[in-house]
């Protein structure tokens with residue numbers, strides 16, 4: 329072979345492959361994409377929790393880009409270690425534990441402090457079915473959650489949003505049950521205080 | 536009115552009281568407006584956070600990237616076991632001869648052929664996505680390509696927004712022999 333210089337890179341999709349489908353379909357809805365993912369590569373048990381992992385990643389990193397990276401790393405590591413997951417019913421907390429460990433390592437490595445401030449973009453699109461008042465309450469509640477100290481924020485998120493049990497949270501964060509309880513109580517108290525006016529408004533609107 | 540029973544509020548909210556103590560605290564809630572208000576607010580807040588928090592979902596390409604890497608890892612694994620038949624084609628150089636104008640030809644003629652490509656002598660089809668790298672060819676009527684059985688470059692391709700995606704039957708024409 330002569331000193332062949334790389335000229336052009338073609339990616340050839342086999343007819344009917346996932347790649348071909350991805351490129352040909354213009355209106356490729358998210359759900360379809362995720363369903364395909366479930367069918368094709370990533371074990372369905374793990375893929376089912378990608379949203380939970382992402383939400384958690386977003387809450388602890390406070391940054392969309394980092395959250396996406398952390399989610400990918402978590403799913404990949406989960407996939408690589410999938411044989412060590414004996415009980416599929418604990419897949420969600422198992423993945424969240426991986427995400428926690430990866431993020432802890434990342435913070436240690438980069439010597440960076442966990443984000444205290446959340447980018448405005450991380451506050452999700454409000455539920456279109458809710459009223460503007462409800463949307464505003466939701467926005468304020470999430471903003472208050474994101475202002476909590478990291479540990480309280482993690483505990484509150486895992487229990488309230490991901491509905492993990494106290495024991496599961498203790499495992500995910502590698503802390504004691506007592507620490508979970510203490511952080512949860514502190515987080516709730518702070519949030520109730522901060523959102524007192526929002527709550528009063530909500531009650532006023534109700535009557 | 537605050538009393539020692541009010542201190543059980545957080546434990547009650549965390550569902551941590553045993554049956555007897557929980558019953559006691561429920562009785563306390565009946566008479567303590569302050570705890571009742573806090574408990575109501577916490578229930579409202581938990582619901583609000585749960586509803587608002589679960590709206591967020593991962594963008595589809597988050598999983599696509601994972602998919603790509605898993606594909607890559609799987610292929611690497613297969614390669615290690617030497618099981619894949621595509622592997623045989625991996626580092627294969629394909630010299631594709633065209634029926635028209637055999638042998639080296641002057642540049643103008645070749646240009647003309649480019650505008651209306653000649654029929655290939657053979658068609659190479661595969662069941663999997665592949666990456667084809669076209670190499671510089673010393674012969675104007677011969678296309679040299681290298682075939683890799685992977686989709687790993689899709690990210691690069693998407694990022695460079697240089698989307699050259701052609702149906703396999705259109706591009707992979709040639710004969711390995």
Ligand SMILES: [Zn+2]
Nearest residue numbers: 540541567570
């Ligand atoms: Zn009380």
